Amino acid sequence: MNERLLNWLSPVLTFAVFLGLWHWVAAAGMVPAYLIPAPAAVGRAIFTVYREGTIWPHLFATGTEMLLGFAVGSAVAMVAAAIVAEFRAVERCVYPYIVALQSMPKVALAPLLIVWFGFGLASKIVLVALICFFPVFVNVLTGLRATRPDLIDLYRAFGSSRWRIFWDVRLPSAAGAVFAGLQVALVMALLGAVVGEFVAAQEGLGSLIQASSLNFEVPVMFACILTLAAMGAIANTIVRFVQRRVVFWEGAGGRGGTVVKGEG
Amino acid sequence: MNERLLNWLSPVLTFAVFLGLWHWVAAAGMVPAYLIPAPAAVGRAIFTVYREGTIWPHLFATGTEMLLGFAVGSAVAMVAAAIVAEFRAVERCVYPYIVALQSMPKVALAPLLIVWFGFGLASKIVLVALICFFPVFVNVLTGLRATRPDLIDLYRAFGSSRWRIFWDVRLPSAAGAVFAGLQVALVMALLGAVVGEFVAAQEGLGSLIQASSLNFEVPVMFACILTLAAMGAIANTIVRFVQRRVVFWEGAGGRGGTVVKGEG
């Protein structure tokens, strides 16, 4: 399989070239080590923080903020989207504001949330939840609205209740879009947790990055950044995996494109 | 037009109720003013910062970071996506890394970028550009790949060059997706600018929020946050407007759903 070999070899080679260049730049001494540490130094830092376990509490703190905020924000968003989709009156009252707030950078609220909810977990969860709310809300709403009208007619023709139509038709129809929203939200959750920690925290990878910056520990910053990248990738993979299981009919038959709306 | 009246009245009413509640909470004195200032105080703060013009340099700074970073990031992303879409070898080499980095919270790089690119505009532009890169890249790539193969065959059947096919078919096909990416990116750009300013800046709405937080000027924080919301909404409206003009055929005929990929 020449093709398959190439698919494996190419990225590995790219990585090797990248590492080589990096090493060369660092070793040549053109740039001070506190600006660009050698790859070996970064490797050692990663090894150290994991072997000695010093990074775990931070990873755990960031993970907790991310997951709790994600859970709260997504749950609220789903319920809100369902209510807005089902009740025209509610939609009229709140939808314009949700649209207006959607493109606002929610991280700007971080300092205010710290003032309101304290320096602890609560403020970060609120921030993350706020950030997660919008992509989930928009996608769930789009998904619910994109339900094929003929499927709804099918149920309506038998006098089905709105409630049953919601559970039997609208919700499964929207499932693909819901997951698309969750995917975006999870990545945004990690972002929110990091920003929250930038603004005020003593634990968490975001705060460790800031402390490392203050203390000239650029290799540790790299370790934190790579850890965050891994967390994001893993979270994403898990959502995609669950999605494939739950929304098994999408992709399989190629039926029903999923609308994904991005978010700030 | 009963319907139309309701559509106008409902959100106005909601806003009035919200303002009333807020005023009541603030006036009742249950919450200290430095936690929740009265709506009147916020209104006065907004009026003051705009009349005296003290907010303009900050608005201008944030806007510059956002727009320059957005321009750089989006342009690079479009070119990169085109190259990856057209050259299988390049795709093999870099695509796995782009996917892996996509779900990483780019804001975590802010302290590192400050170390590398200094305290000024450059570091924020790099941060914003990095944040904008991914949604644009992913959407453009998806759009280019989603080009209807029959349209390509049509050109290929006449021995058309790859270059001509790219310009005549692939690029216009992807236009809807490109704009979808730009929409997401613009909002993310504002977010990136604010976070960059949180981490280090001497100007900009993000730094003004932090400075206000330092000086317990909660009304000014509100003014900044509302300004950011307005900036986001305006930017979004402009992109949508341009999109409707450029990709006039989408939506009009309901043909060709646009793929939107979100981003962290």
Add this chain to the structure above:
Amino acid sequence: MRRDGAQPPPQLSIRGLGVVYRGRKGDVRALGGVDLTIREGEFVAVLGPSGCGKSTLLRIVSGLIAPSEGEVMLDGVPVRGPQPSVGIVFQQPTLLPWKTVIDNVLVPIRAQGKPTGPMRDRALELLRLAGLEAFSESYPHELSGGMQQRVGIVRGLIHDPKLLLMDEPFSALDAMTRERMAGELQAIWMETRKAVLFITHSIQEAVMLADRIVVLSDRPGRVVEVLEVDLPRPRLADVVASPRFAEITAHLRAFFQVDGPLRGARR
């Protein structure tokens, strides 16, 4: 045509049916005074140009929308809302992709809020009739287009409706599959003998299947012709070669003729 003995009483009777859609860009008159009856066990096809209101007619009969004027009586009772005693087959298969074939067939039961358990045997029986017994636990995306449409037909029959409404049920299929499906529908119908209101764009299909063909005019749709099809059943593939078939199709084709081979056909 079933002319054996006395005519059964009308199952569906439509009188003076008119519909106006109110839209932002003004009102659209979709149907302008339609009269139509369908007797028990009768297969009636409706032919009409695009946009003349055929689907609208069907939606009114099923109770999904209310007419602006006129009246629809089902079994002597005016239609005012959902009609569980009616079965519907849509243009697209309209299957829930997250339900198995048998659960899809049972959707009408579920939609009425009744327990589906007791109906499973009947569902399997109908699936067998449609040659789908082996696929009862498959998901729609594992089925071909023709098979999916057959599931849609079986679903229309599951709750033993008195009247089956079919809105261009085969239009999404390719020409050959379409011909086969018409044959299969005829076989199922001959077995079950439901009253059927069948909407189609295909003259051949209408003649092949119907006892009676109703031709609607351009929008707003009005009945311009009612034609009894007296070809014997079962009508097999060779019926199209019969002179009577050719005669009937030629007569119908005249309604849709345009003033030249090239001009008129704006759709």
Add this chain to the structure above:
Amino acid sequence: MRRDGAQPPPQLSIRGLGVVYRGRKGDVRALGGVDLTIREGEFVAVLGPSGCGKSTLLRIVSGLIAPSEGEVMLDGVPVRGPQPSVGIVFQQPTLLPWKTVIDNVLVPIRAQGKPTGPMRDRALELLRLAGLEAFSESYPHELSGGMQQRVGIVRGLIHDPKLLLMDEPFSALDAMTRERMAGELQAIWMETRKAVLFITHSIQEAVMLADRIVVLSDRPGRVVEVLEVDLPRPRLADVVASPRFAEITAHLRAFFQVDGPLRGARR
């Protein structure tokens, strides 16, 4: 059938054509030894079950893919790559939504990298022939499905190809529009007299349009029947009522018969 005088020399000649698609899940043999010739000005229809390789055949003739075995000669020259001297009409209209109708018609010129200016008059002339002169500056989304498909046909003719390839060009249209379009195609063809390779699922359409009908077997497609259609032209709507028409369709239908009205049709 044009039997007037000597047979023109073959325009397209296909000999022993076989195609194997190499896929991840093993290889798929799409065509298994097809022989076929099309003379100048001849209208040949290809009928075959779904998936038998009809589109594959067309893609090979247009030079989009290379055959695994056998040879395709166009005007005595082996086909090895894109064939600008061939026109193609696809199943879907395949119009660029961002180009006006006339620019869409000019796409083959543009794709060849030639200046489109000199061809505008010809494009307008062809659009007039298709009854679309009023829409030359419209965008595709402003046209109905049938009009779009007509633009696709006009585009296939713009560069005055010797051979026009059509892959189920009407299958996305509703039955009535389809019949009309067949009539219009016949008119255009009689005016231009191109050699045509016309793929369809519809027996009636094939008989209506073709000089010669080639029937392919199930995958891998082989030629199982070649039938000359000797109905006089122009074939108007009433031709379907003629006994000869019925006879030919009945003969062809036999190739696609299945062992019962209900079972076999798995698609």
Add this chain to the structure above:
Amino acid sequence: RDNFTFAWPSAINSGVAPFTFARQLGYFAAEDMDLRIQVLTGSGVIIPQLMAGQIDAAYASLEPLVIARQPGRPNFPLRFIYNLFPRSIWEFAVLDGSPIRSVADLRGKTIGVLALSSGNIYMTRAILQAAGVPWNEVRLQAVGTGVSAFEALRTGQIDMLNLFDTAHIRMEQAGTAIRRLDIPPALLNASSHGVSVTQAALQRNPGLFERFGRALTKGTIACNANLEACVRSYWAAYPALRPTTGTDEENLRREVEVLTLRMRNLLPPGSGITRPHGQFSDADWTVLIEALRAGGEVTNTNIPMDTLYTNALVPAFNRFDAAAVEAEARAAR
């Protein structure tokens, strides 16, 4: 046992070493309290938390309280109880080869400051004015701390870096030679940071703060007596911040160097002034108030000193056997 939460105003750095060392040596336990250090940036965040009782005391700069005493400002009932730095930690640093020899040479130059909203700017202004440099003849550039600030100075984007003691020494450790400009003693020997608490908490339970301050004083003395062990206690408390590059000895040496400098500002003796640990003087505040007034930030300079600080607890802070603490510290690992 009392839980005592203390707000730290920036990302954690070796500045917390006296606290961690005190904790390690059991000084907080001896006062029957558990110390928790909480990172909180900005008085806008800290003050509400103090008022809400989420934190007990905060490491804070002095300016915000003076500003809070101005008409029209929320008059927060806060009080400073412990003077952390008898000497200002702020320094004027230039590159070793710079032609700038004194503060007076800064006319027309660019000064790098922590942030434009930093309260220290008013003191900087006062220092410049004392040297005859008009404020409008210098340019300010926010540079933050850490590498970005050093790069700004090293690459000449700024002519003078106006950060604090420990920030500057890291620059030297990174291999860039710098020189500190002389600052008039009156301004140098003014406090910059203290421990602030709410008046209500202070009235309710002065003993709690006495105990906290005593443990802190002990920690400071102990740290000074055994800098290496002090650094190790910091690493033990914040293992993720232990350097991952270089040898242990090397890293230890660097941190000790940093702390040595910090000690000079932390400890009253040896800096030319002698007074008990934690004690403020009215001069600390009058200098600051004057600087703020000159900067236009303050209109009312007539602020009763007892609304700003209290020395009432200072005797209690120093009520222990310093020699024993030093001995204990030297014995620590």
